[in-house]
Amino acid sequence: MRHLLSISDLSKAEAVSILDTATELARVSDGAVKKLPTLRGRTIVNLFAEDSTRTRISFEAAAKRLSADVINFSAKGSSVSKGESLKDTALTLQAMGADAVVIRHGASGAPQRLADSEWMLASVINAGDGTHEHPSQALLDAFTIRKHCAKGAPDLAGIRVAIVGDVLHSRVARSNILLLNLLGASVSLVAPPTLLPVGIEKWPVDISYDFDAVIPSVDVVMMLRVQQERMSNLFFPNAREYSRYFGLNSDRLKLMSPHSIVMHPGPMNRGLEIAAEVADSARSVIVEQVSNGVSVRMAILYVLLAGQSLEAGEK
């Protein structure tokens, strides 16, 4: 495996192996060890053409714990925002000797363009592209779900997950749907019909417009962020109405089954898709998702970079 562009690049065995590796790495991180020498001398570039402090910091912490050299190339102050082409940026990164590029980009498919081009040879890791995918987020979500709900099983067989909110524009949802299916979980999507893509009938998911009907039967409720600008594009009338039908509030929290958990990829709109008391409740694993993110991203970097032969890297 050279790149991580989409969850569809992974076999079930590869996905499980990333989760297993992350489990061992989490154990290391919990102890006295904060740094491993594994990627010493390797250069990882965080190319963030779109703001995302949390994902960037998570990848940066993961790379540093593996002793890689990290270069941050963020949108503000970089040439990406000044109209330099993706191609020229790639050529620059190649000249700098990047071994891996972690890319966050507003355009769907930008990471694949980098990976497929002959502009550079580095491994490409998709850290969120447009409304396409966010595979590392899905892996950390699966890691979190496995820890809480899988009862020791390596995969997520039989676990029921509801993904609620703006599926149409969510790269988190796309990656999660693919990965949850790969790992044997069943997925229900809950959203207003305007926020579900045309063509969704072919996806291996159940679709519901009724949140209350779905809640009691699932082990995981995964809330998606709703962007304020969707209101002006007629996707729903206003925030109040959205929140009434699709927000996770304390009344709906009571409908959840006893051992179920609440997830959110962040950043949250408290009071819109999730009520503050739900986000801070005992069922919420939202903060844990963040800390799991570092272990999972270490595992991704390890799997993609540690085993690469010197020869291949220098070609």
Added chain:
Amino acid sequence: MSVALSALEISRALTRISHEILEANPSSDLITILGIPTRGAHLAVRIAASMSQIAAREIPVGMLDITMHRDDLRMHPPRPLMPTSIPSSGIQGRDIVLVDDVLFSGRTIRAALDALGEIGRPRTVQLAALVDRGHRELPIRADFVGKNLPTSTTQSVKVHLTEIDGIDQVVIEDN
């Protein structure tokens, strides 16, 4: 393929090593046995059990994965990580005995020393190996050896253990 050690010989070697470790470390309450996965970890459990019996006290045993510290990672496809488990008594100020199945180039042990260094500072670090086949590439030697097996570099030494392979034996194969 020739059998270098039979099940009985392995058992005897491990018993002897257990005695030797206790003799070399008079303050046996400071000893911690750490096996290097996968087969070293099983040998460590056997040695610790045997030592516990001899010393009539529980000898702490754990395992130490050294994958992330290897210097040959880039020459192979990525290896899955093995579990690390350090006994609750930790390694700080203790006499650590690393256990591996075959001592060869010495690089695994170097990686193990680095991995230990990340966790803490033992009082001493000692090394037990079931087989020492020679061809060292680093200044590393074993304190306790089950059997010295002179081999050529074209040969490979395979340790089979009942826990994994269903049989205890050490064989030499010509490649």
Added chain:
Amino acid sequence: MTVKGYLIKNAQMPDGGIKDLLITDGRIHSLAVGINDATATIIDAKGCVVLPGLVDLHTHLRQPGREDAETVLSGSRSGAKGGFTAISAMPNTSPVADNAGVVEQVFRLGQQSGLLDVFPIGAVTQGLEGAALSEIGAMADSIAQVRVFSDDGNCVFDPLVMRRALEYIKKFNGVIAQHAQEPSLTVGSQMNEGEVSAVLGLKGWPAVAEEAIIARDILLVDHVKSRLHICHVTTAGGVEIIRWAKARGINVTAEVTPHHLLLTDELARSYDPVFKVNPPLRTQKDVMALREALADGTIDIVATDHAPHTMESKECEWQEASFGMLGLETALSIVQKTMVDSKLMDWAQVADRLSTAPARIGGYSDQGRNLEIGAKANVMIINPSASWTVDKDLVVSKSRNTPFHGYELPGVVTHTFFNGMATLIDGALINSGGSE
């Protein structure tokens, strides 16, 4: 040139008969079995098919304004290479061809190239902005004698503007070529809306955005009794609406591009913008409906929508890239592959869809004469049993954005004759007439 003429021997005519064809003095002199002429250059066309020179009703030449992507001359050379003897220059240049000055400039550049007829298409509205009518009459009366008007690239969206345009052109029997795209349903759209766009996270372009405008304009043209041509139909639903209109006798014609006869939205999975085109590639079901419609005449013609773009407009993220693909040099091969080799059409129908019918729609009287004796010798030859591999680095166009790079295609265009003059011989362009 001192050549007395050309004698094409043993060629298969569109109707299947094997004949010789003699070109002298710029015209088709005779068409019969066993013609002999000692002075003419003899071309052995055994195994080849002779067709009337191809006529493209939808070409982007980029001049004036974007001469780095294509010029009238380079586009003309590309056309000659593909077997064309007439192309129609869309008005979305810079400045826009919305006045007599620009259309005359393009027309003159075409004449200077001398490789084929370049018929400028005039803009329907000023600046292609969809609000005020451009100087349609002045363009019609100019030396370019524009008869086809289009805002291609943009839709003439306002129904009142469309109605007035349809009415106004009746004065000189013009035609409005509509780019059917409902704008508010396609804000920021990147590709066909469906299964693939849902997975790729690229903004969808619903079929209904095209079909709604087709339906509206068909009703409008019926009401005002004018002439409507639908550019690049891409959906099965659009085909159904046109079929309905024709059954009712409404005066509408329609075109399909070669790429929409072959390619589908599955190609977007690569995120390679060479497959980004307006209107977008649709599904296999649409492709099959378009082929059937072209064969039964519901869709009248094939038009290339040849849209050259520079490297930098395509070597980027999908959503940043320009829409469009090259078409002139691959058009006939794609038609052979999708329509002839699949037995949906014979060569006589190919001659109709790629020459006679587009010339009739555009009012190009010296073109599409279907090898009539005495007509201007606009003729091309294809060897249908040969094949070739498309190489983007070997195209004649100034741009490289062919979606067929690496495809092995049937049918090699060997010769093109424009008004009796060879512009392509044995697959090689003859450099005559043109100057940059």
